[in-house]
Amino acid sequence: METLDDVILKVTDLTVQLPNQTILDKISFQLRRGTTLAVIGPNGAGKTMLFRALLNLVPYKGKIEWANKVKIGYVPQNLFPSDIPISVKEFLSIKNAAKVENALNSVGLRSEDLRKKRLGALSGGQLRRVLIAWAVIDSPNVLLFDEPTTGVDLDSEEAIYRMLIELEKKNNITTLLISHDVHIIRHYSDFMLALNGCVTFFGESKRIMEPELQSMIYGEPVCMEHNDEVG
Amino acid sequence: MTDGLLFGLVTGIAVGFAAGYLGGIMVLEKMALVGDALSHVALPGLALGILLGFNPILGGFAFLFVSAVVIWEIGRVTKLSFETIVGAVFTLALAVGILMIRDLDALEAALFGDIGTVSLVDAVLAVIVSVVAVSLIRIIYKQIVISMISEELAISEGINVPRINLLYLLLVSLVVALGIKVTGTLLVGFLVVTPAAAAKNLSSNLFRYSILSSVLGAISASSGIFVSSYLNLPSVPPGPIVVIVGVIIFLATILIKWKTKMNI
Numbered sequence: 001m002e003t004l005d006d007v008i009l010k011v012t013d014l015t016v017q018l019p020n021q022t023i024l025d026k027i028s029f030q031l032r033r034g035t036t037l038a039v040i041g042p043n044g045a046g047k048t049m050l051f052r053a054l055l056n057l058v059p060y061k062g063k064i065e066w067a068n069k070v071k072i073g074y075v076p077q078n079l080f081p082s083d084i085p086i087s088v089k090e091f092l093s094i095k096n097a098a099k100v101e102n103a104l105n106s107v108g109l110r111s112e113d114l115r116k117k118r119l120g121a122l123s124g125g126q127l128r129r130v131l132i133a134w135a136v137i138d139s140p141n142v143l144l145f146d147e148p149t150t151g152v153d154l155d156s157e158e159a160i161y162r163m164l165i166e167l168e169k170k171n172n173i174t175t176l177l178i179s180h181d182v183h184i185i186r187h188y189s190d191f192m193l194a195l196n197g198c199v200t201f202f203g204e205s206k207r208i209m210e211p212e213l214q215s216m217i218y219g220e221p222v223c224m225e226h227n228d229e230v231g
Numbered sequence: 232m233t234d235g236l237l238f239g240l241v242t243g244i245a246v247g248f249a250a251g252y253l254g255g256i257m258v259l260e261k262m263a264l265v266g267d268a269l270s271h272v273a274l275p276g277l278a279l280g281i282l283l284g285f286n287p288i289l290g291g292f293a294f295l296f297v298s299a300v301v302i303w304e305i306g307r308v309t310k311l312s313f314e315t316i317v318g319a320v321f322t323l324a325l326a327v328g329i330l331m332i333r334d335l336d337a338l339e340a341a342l343f344g345d346i347g348t349v350s351l352v353d354a355v356l357a358v359i360v361s362v363v364a365v366s367l368i369r370i371i372y373k374q375i376v377i378s379m380i381s382e383e384l385a386i387s388e389g390i391n392v393p394r395i396n397l398l399y400l401l402l403v404s405l406v407v408a409l410g411i412k413v414t415g416t417l418l419v420g421f422l423v424v425t426p427a428a429a430a431k432n433l434s435s436n437l438f439r440y441s442i443l444s445s446v447l448g449a450i451s452a453s454s455g456i457f458v459s460s461y462l463n464l465p466s467v468p469p470g471p472i473v474v475i476v477g478v479i480i481f482l483a484t485i486l487i488k489w490k491t492k493m494n495i
Contacts, residue, residue: 052383055386055387057383057386057387072387074383074384074387075384076381076383076384076387079380079381079384080379080380080381083259084259084376084379084380084437085431085434085435085436085437085439085440086376086380086436086437087435087436087437090436090437090438091380094373094376094377095388116435116436117435118435118436119380
């Protein structure tokens with residue numbers, strides 16, 4: 001039996017609708033503290049919309065219950081910094097000027113030159129690290145990452161995930177991340193929530209290697225009737 | 232230096248500084264033409280002021296203020312860009328304004344500015360309004376920048392994006408209304424666009440960009456007024472001279488950027 005302290009997030013019958021379309025239909029799941037949950041599913045499955053609902057950015061029906069004193073760090077998928085003359089240091093200072101050095105050190109960006117660099121002039125990997133620094137600068141206990149390694153080469157991707165896991169373990173952070181990468185899901189998350197408008201699977205991430213499960217997740221949606229499991 | 236020139240210079244510096252500062256955001260938002268088009272919306276208000284005998288700038292500001300609210304609401308409901316909405320209404324406003332103003336001297340002053348007739352009260356008012364506008368924008372500047380980088384990121388940080396957009400538009404209206412006195416309604420778009428564009432050529436961080444766009448705005452406006460006074464050509468209003476000086480500064484920044492890129 002889970003105690004209230006163990007569970008950091010409880011979602012019950014979450015439904016998100018647009019004028020002519022139901023994006024998410026009665027999504028239910030629970031998550032323990034310190035767990036990494038991969039949110040997966042085909043394009044248009046409602047993964048990003050789930051994050052928006054969790055952040056209260058869109059109207060929804062159903063219940064989203066966060067544990068007390070939850071502080072969330074969020075990095076969206078799409079950013080458009082290319083044309084804006086803002087340095088890395090200025091960007092992070094907007095959120096917390098006192099902790100810029102700490103945050104950058106924690107994501108492995110120690111070069112003084114890089115701090116002065118324009119956000120739009122960073123490489124894909126550097127930009128993602130800066131965004132992770134943005135998300136962790138206020139010492140959150142929950143991180144939401146929408147495809148945290150978009151536009152990043154394979155080597156940098158691995159390095160970023162290793163760094164994320166280190167940060168999570170060190171600070172007991174619960175992470176929800178959206179990913180399409182089977183390898184990432186298998187190695188860098190504990191549980192996975194498969195969506196396709198509804199929940200099609202919820203369970204341990206190591207099962208992602210099962211071919212039948214993959215075809216179920218990415219094929220025609222078969223919704224789980226009820227989901228009491230805790231990730 | 233005459234009192235008229237002194238008051239004109241003070242007004243030019245204050246309005247140029249504020250317009251440059253606010254224009255910095257407009258250029259980053261790729262809304263440069265909004266400032267230009269928005270200024271034409273003031274013309275019917277200026278016309279009403281001339282016809283009914285009250286300060287035309289007040290009429291212009293009232294029209295700009297109402298238009299900004301209407302444009303913001305249409306944008307919020309339809310999700311059309313500000314540029315599209317402003318584009319749809321500004322030519323109508325320009326046409327109506329020109330039809331309403333029958334006095335050709337008054338029309339010329341409205342279109343090209345009349346900085347030579349600025350009084351002490353006008354100058355003090357311009358300084359106060361500019362300081363207020365810059366101070367308010369300074370508070371929300373970083374929030375606007377975050378919403379430009381990602382609206383979702385801004386909302387997730389608790390920033391009320393529609394509200395800061397409205398405040399921004401209203402402050403732009405205020406500064407544009409003041410700028411009409413300096414360059415006239417046809418050319419006031421220059422004050423919010425060109426100094427910021429010049430500053431962008433020379434900036435790699437936000438602090439430098441916002442300071443440079445403001446300072447270049449003040450320099451463009453004041454040097455234009457000064458040159459116009461020095462040339463002493465009664466048939467040439469200061470507005471176009473302000474624009475020409477500003478564009479020369481802009482071209483100089485392109486040259487500097489080009490030289491830096493080429494390592495010359």
